[in-house]
Amino acid sequence: MGEFFVSRFSCPRAAAENRNHPHSNVAPATPKELITTKNVHVDQALKTPQFYLLWEILCLNVTAGIGVLGQASAMSQEMFHGSITPVAAAGFVGLLSLFNMAGRIIWASTSDFIGRRNTYMVFFLLGILLYAAVPTMAEIGSVALFVLCYAVILSMYGGGFATIPAYLKDIFGTRFVGAIHGRLLTAWSVAGVLGPVLVNYIRQYQIEHGVSNADAYTVTMYIMAGLLFVGFLCNVFMRPVREHHHMNAREAEA
């Protein structure tokens, strides 16, 4: 248990030490956990559990965010029937896009200071709390808190997308990070289908079983929180790539 906490808290230090060389390729003097100085070949990366954990992490983070973004207009109007007009709902979608954009800059920059894994820990834990809180915000009729919850959620959706290349670099090294990132983006494609489909089908199922339009998103929000919990577990299980996956000196020179 002690080792668990020690290893968790070593990440920010490692990130901070890397920060001391922002414009150089100089590796930190003492490489820390989850920030490798070695390289993993793209074909070899696909044989590591880390690649699939990162795939799940990205997929689950994006599924939750894109599902909401795709349905934000209809959802806000149905959850606040009468108080949010179609014009205001369009403004809501625009606002979410702004937070999506800002999140990419702010969260990715934050990850340089607190570490990639810790950043995703924040995404998943805070995301679970916010998704679980959304139905309550709608129930008490607070538009401001509802908007705030979704604004932070969407900032983390953008942040997750922006931080993943750096997370990949930390785990697999720089040499093939572009190719590995390309393969990892299949997770985004899957999430792009999964998110809106989940939100739509669960909503439709709820309505067909007599749930009112305003309450039809409640279960969806709890399911999204559940997905984020799975993502959180994937992030907890992230470990450095085993040495036999690293490129040796001869391969690195080729």
Place this chain on the structure above:
Amino acid sequence: MAATAQSPNKMKLILAWCLVGIPLIWGIVQTIKNALKLFQ
């Protein structure tokens, strides 16, 4: 010598930022204006 070489680059940099920044700021202002309707 270095200053004269840097000057055109600086102008290009300012121009490039304006090309990106002005539409961006306009878009952000419009989005915030629309979003304020949520609270009216």
